[in-house]
Structures are given as structure tokens and as C-alpha cells.
Amino acid sequence: MRFLDTMTQTHLVGISGSLRSASYNTALLRAAFEGLPGGVTASVASLKGIPLYDLDDITEHGTPDSVNELRSAVRQADGIVFATPEYNWSVTGAMKNAIDWLSGGPDSPLDFKPAAIIGVGGGSGTARSQGHLRDILGHNSLCILADPQVMVRGLGRRFDGFELADEDVRSELGLMVNGLLQLVERSRSTERIEMEGSVLIVGAIDEVADKAARSLVERGYRTLQASSVIDAERILSKRAVAAIALDPAVEAADRARINSASGDLPIITLTDPMTVGVTVDDTLRYGNATG
Ligand SMILES: Cc1cc2nc3c(=O)[nH]c(=O)nc-3n(C[C@H](O)[C@H](O)[C@H](O)COP(=O)(O)O)c2cc1C
Numbered sequence: 001m002r003f004l005d006t007m008t009q010t011h012l013v014g015i016s017g018s019l020r021s022a023s024y025n026t027a028l029l030r031a032a033f034e035g036l037p038g039g040v041t042a043s044v045a046s047l048k049g050i051p052l053y054d055l056d057d058i059t060e061h062g063t064p065d066s067v068n069e070l071r072s073a074v075r076q077a078d079g080i081v082f083a084t085p086e087y088n089w090s091v092t093g094a095m096k097n098a099i100d101w102l103s104g105g106p107d108s109p110l111d112f113k114p115a116a117i118i119g120v121g122g123g124s125g126t127a128r129s130q131g132h133l134r135d136i137l138g139h140n141s142l143c144i145l146a147d148p149q150v151m152v153r154g155l156g157r158r159f160d161g162f163e164l165a166d167e168d169v170r171s172e173l174g175l176m177v178n179g180l181l182q183l184v185e186r187s188r189s190t191e192r193i194e195m196e197g198s199v200l201i202v203g204a205i206d207e208v209a210d211k212a213a214r215s216l217v218e219r220g221y222r223t224l225q226a227s228s229v230i231d232a233e234r235i236l237s238k239r240a241v242a243a244i245a246l247d248p249a250v251e252a253a254d255r256a257r258i259n260s261a262s263g264d265l266p267i268i269t270l271t272d273p274m275t276v277g278v279t280v281d282d283t284l285r286y287g288n289a290t291g
Helices: 023-030 055-061 063-076 091-104 127-138 167-195 207-218 228-236 253-262 274-288
Strands: 010-016 040-045 077-083 114-121 150-153 199-204 223-226 243-246 265-271
Touching: 010 023, 010 063, 023 040, 023 077, 023 114, 023 150, 023 167, 023 253, 040 091, 040 228, 040 253, 063 091, 063 114, 063 228, 091 253, 114 167, 127 243, 150 167, 199 228, 207 223, 223 228, 223 265, 228 253, 243 253, 243 274, 265 274
Parallel strands: 010 040, 010 077, 077 114, 114 150, 199 223, 199 243, 243 265
Antiparallel strands: none
16 A cells, blocks of 8 residues: 655544453554554554543533643644444444543634544444544534545454454555545645734733734734644644734743744734734834844
């Protein structure tokens, strides 16, 4: 199987909806990540230990570490492979619960992410579960690979212990990864076009940021917003942003990380949201950046 050559480093994350250590779906996921092309890495994020989503618990104790780790693994990945078992004609509770945790907030790591769905099950090869998963992920506008649909029947018959022992399935997995890498490349170029010449507003998404965005749009800029340093770094790694409007409330450590990710982009401290457009104009014209 020849894989698509990618110029940029790409990372895929796999999520298996089974908590079993001897899960066939996790084994299928691992087989999909064997022999990836140069420049492509992959990891499997575990759903073991992710508690049930309970808003009362979150209010009292905050978001658990296991969930923060999962959110960050998904955010840092360029594409996701979901391996979904079928329980009672649908996705497992573990899978749905994980998506409930991942899907929330203005900066969900699932939003617009390229993804593929695979699964191994009984008679229908997880067809129903995969259909339901597609519907659920529609909430966050994921870009899901249409073909090939890797629906494996026969469970253990396809495996030798934990090793995939079916060459037809292996080659379908190769086609799936190749298709997913193409989706990732396409989403990168769309993202680059959308970001070209944009001003990145970093800080809380609040009234000040809204006013700044409006003032920039009035002067003909596109704007992007990042409410977390991880989002800002991800956007800055694409290098298509013209300038950064930085909320003064951004903490020193985050400010330093944004500084080091920004290269030579001008950074404007967002003191007056109404004049930020003029300041960006001046800075871009006369190169008068402030740190
Ligand atoms: C509660 C439950 C419901 C199940 N329902 C289905 C089903 O609707 N369709 C199916 O193909 N297999 C069903 N199975 C069988 C699973 O496909 C099988 O247990 C499979 O090995 C689970 O995936 P895993 O090996 O990745 O854990 C069910 C299993 C359990 C425990």
C-alpha cells in the first residue's frame, strides 16, 4: 500500500470505544497505525478512567485531569480515527460519554476536525454503530471520510490474539489512512486560505474581544480568536496570520509561549479595542511592533 506523501508533520489520534484490554476494536486501531508514512505519527488515547459527564461534579471539582488529557490529545492531533464497537445497535456508552466531554465549549477540539470511523463487530460489522457515530459527530461539524468504510464482521476470526490476521482488512485500513491524510491536507489548505492576512486575537472571548474583532473587520481584516495558548500556538504554527492582538490579561508564562511561537509577527497589546484596527494598520505599515 502506498501512502500519500505529506510535506508537513502530521499526527493522528485514535479513540477506541471499548474499555477492554483485549478489545478487537483497539487492536484494529493499532493495526491501522502500523507502517505509517514518514512525517506521520499516531497515538491511541484511552477512555479508561474517563468519568461520566456530570455538571454537578464539574461545578464542584472542575474538569478531571483524564478529560483535560483527552481534550489536549485530540486538540494536538491533525486527524482522528474512531474505532467503534457496536453495543445494542449503537455506540458504546464510553464512546458517547467521551464525545460529550469533548464536544463542549466555544473551542471544542472536535470542531471541523478531519476524521475516519472504523469498527469490528458481529453480523453487521458495526454498520449501525458507525451510522450513529456519524450523526453524533455532526454536532461538531467534523469532516468525516466517506470511503472506505471499514466495517469488519466476525470479531475474533480476523485476529491472531491481538494481531490483525486478515490482509484484506489491512489493505482497507491503509486506504482509510490514506484518505484521512488527504482530508488533513485539504483542511490545512482551506485553513491557510481562511487565515491569510488575519489578525489573531488572543485572550478571553468576551465583549472586549468582540469589539476588537468588529473594529478590525471594519478596516478590512479577517480575525481569528484563540481563547487558550494551545489554540494560539496551533494557529501560529500555520504562519498565515498578519498580526496578534494580545489581551493584557494573558498571563506572563502564556505570553512568553505566544511570543516564542509568533516568530517575527507584530504583537499588539489589546488595551483599547476600538483603536486596535488603527494600531494594526500602523504596525504593519511601519513595523512598530510592541512585545
Ligand atoms: C452490551 C453489549 C451489546 C452488544 N451489542 C452488539 C450489537 O448490537 N451488535 C454487534 O455486532 N455486537 C454486539 N455486541 C458484541 C460486541 O460486538 C463484542 O463484544 C465486541 O467484541 C466488542 O468490541 P471490543 O472487542 O472492541 O470490546 C455486544 C456486546 C455487548 C457487551
